[in-house]
Amino acid sequence: MKTIAALTMAVCSIALIAACGGSGDDGGDQPTAVTAAAIEAPEQPTGTLDKAALVKAADANCEYEWQLRGRLGPAGKIASGIAAQWSGTVPVMEEVQGLQSDLQVDPSVKKTWEEYLKANQAYIDSLSEITTVTTDEEAGAKSTAANEAAQATYPPADELGLEVCTFTPEATVEKTEMENPASLDLPEPSNTVDEAADTFMAALNGGDCEKLNATINSDVGTLPAGDCQYLFDSFANLDVAGSQSLGPVAYVELKGKGDDPRAGTMTFVIDGDGVLKYSNNGVIIGGGIHPPSEGFDSQETMDAAVAAIRDEDGQAFLDVQGPDSAITEVAEPFEGIGDSEGGKVIAAAIRDNPDVEPTMIGANQLEGAFIFDTGQEMYLLQNGHFPGSETAYGNFGYWLLPSS
Numbered sequence: 001m002k003t004i005a006a007l008t009m010a011v012c013s014i015a016l017i018a019a020c021g022g023s024g025d026d027g028g029d030q031p032t033a034v035t036a037a038a039i040e041a042p043e044q045p046t047g048t049l050d051k052a053a054l055v056k057a058a059d060a061n062c063e064y065e066w067q068l069r070g071r072l073g074p075a076g077k078i079a080s081g082i083a084a085q086w087s088g089t090v091p092v093m094e095e096v097q098g099l100q101s102d103l104q105v106d107p108s109v110k111k112t113w114e115e116y117l118k119a120n121q122a123y124i125d126s127l128s129e130i131t132t133v134t135t136d137e138e139a140g141a142k143s144t145a146a147n148e149a150a151q152a153t154y155p156p157a158d159e160l161g162l163e164v165c166t167f168t169p170e171a172t173v174e175k176t177e178m179e180n181p182a183s184l185d186l187p188e189p190s191n192t193v194d195e196a197a198d199t200f201m202a203a204l205n206g207g208d209c210e211k212l213n214a215t216i217n218s219d220v221g222t223l224p225a226g227d228c229q230y231l232f233d234s235f236a237n238l239d240v241a242g243s244q245s246l247g248p249v250a251y252v253e254l255k256g257k258g259d260d261p262r263a264g265t266m267t268f269v270i271d272g273d274g275v276l277k278y279s280n281n282g283v284i285i286g287g288g289i290h291p292p293s294e295g296f297d298s299q300e301t302m303d304a305a306v307a308a309i310r311d312e313d314g315q316a317f318l319d320v321q322g323p324d325s326a327i328t329e330v331a332e333p334f335e336g337i338g339d340s341e342g343g344k345v346i347a348a349a350i351r352d353n354p355d356v357e358p359t360m361i362g363a364n365q366l367e368g369a370f371i372f373d374t375g376q377e378m379y380l381l382q383n384g385h386f387p388g389s390e391t392a393y394g395n396f397g398y399w400l401l402p403s404s
Contacts, residue, residue, distance in 0.1 A: 081323045189250075203215045204232060252265070267366070314332060378401045
C-alpha cells in the first residue's frame with residue numbers, strides 16, 4: 001500500500017462524538033490500561049552498503065518510522081487537527097531521514113539512493129507546509145501537493161527494491177489488557193461486536209444512506225447524504241482485521257483488500273435498544289486497536305473534564321479540547337455541554353453526584369473509555385487521542401447506557 005494512503009485527509013469529516021474534555025488528578029485507585037512497550041531505533045550498520053544491505057537497513061529504518069507514527073493518534077479531520085497531525089509526524093520523519101542520510105552506500109547504488117533521499121526530503125518539506133493550515137480548503141490543497149511529492153519517491157524506491165518505505169503498514173489488532181479491571185455491572189449488548197460489524201459493513205457496502213442510518217447509534221442522529229457518502233468512500237468494501245469488546249463499547253479494525261490502502265478503526269456503542277451500533281471512527285497507521293503509549297493522559301484529562309463540569313468552569317473545560325474538537329467556546333454560565341438537552345442532563349448528573357468518579361474500562365490508540373455510574377443511571381464517557389501526539393488525550397464524549 002503506497003504511502004499516498006496515509007495522506008488521505010478526512011477534510012469532510014463527521015463529528016460523531018459530543019466533543020469536550022479536561023485535565024486533573026491521577027485517578028487514585030482507578031484501573032489502568034497496560035501500555036505499549038517503548039520503540040527503539042534499529043542498530044545502524046557501519047561500512048559501505050551494497051544494494052542488498054542498503055535495502056535491509058533502509059527498510060528497518062522505515063519500519064521504525066511507521067511504528068512511531070502509529071503512536072501519534074488518528075489522522076486529523078478538520079484543519080486544526082490535520083495541522084496538529086503533521087506537526088507531530090514531520091519530526092519523526094526528519095529523524096528517520098537523518099538515519100537514512102548517514103548510511104554509507106556503494107557507488108553502484110549511490111545515484112539512485114540520493115535521488116530517493118532528495119525526493120523524500122521534498123515530500124517531508126511538503127508535509128511541513130500542512131502544519132500551519134487554518135482552513136479545510138488550505139488543508140486539502142496542501143495535502144494534494146504532498147500526495148504528488150510522495151509519488152516522486154516511488155520510482156527510486158522501486159528501483160532499489162525498498163519494501164517498507166513507500167508502503168503503508170497493514171492494520172493489525174493488539175488488544176489492550178487492563179490492570180485491576182473494575183468490577184462494574186455493565187450492560188451487555190444483545191449482539192456481538194462481530195455481528196455489529198457485519199451489519200454495519202453490509203449497509204456500507206450497499207451504498208444506501210437510509211439502511212446505513214439504521215446501523216448508526218441513535219444519539220448520533222440521522223446522517224445526511226454527504227456524511228453517508230464520506231463513510232461509503234472511506235470504508236465500504238473493507239475487510240475486518242479484528243475487534244475488541246469492552247461490553248457497552250467495542251472496536252472494529254478495518255483494512256483494505258489487496259492494494260487498497262484504506263483502513264479505519266470503528267467504534268460501536270450500545271444503543272437504547274440494547275444493540276451495539278456504530279458511533280464514530282478514526283484512521284491510525286497500523287490500526288487503533290493497540291495499547292496506548294506509556295504516559296498517556298486519558299484518565300487525567302477525563303478527571304479534569306468532570307472537575308470542570310462540577311466547578312462550572314468553562315475555560316477549564318475548553319483547556320482540554322483537542323485540535324479536532326468542534327467546541328471552541330462554551331456558554332456562560334457553563335451549565336451544559338454544547339446546545340443539546342443531553343449535554344445538560346449529563347452535566348447535571350455529574351454535578352448531582354460529587355462522589356462519583358469516571359472509571360476507566362479500556363483504552364487504545366484511538367480513545368479512552370470510562371463508566372460514570374450514579375446508581376440510577378450509567379453513562380459511557382470517552383476521550384480521544386489527539387492527532388500528532390503520542391500521549392495526549394482529551395475531548396468529552398458521553399452516552400446514556402440502557403439499564404443492565
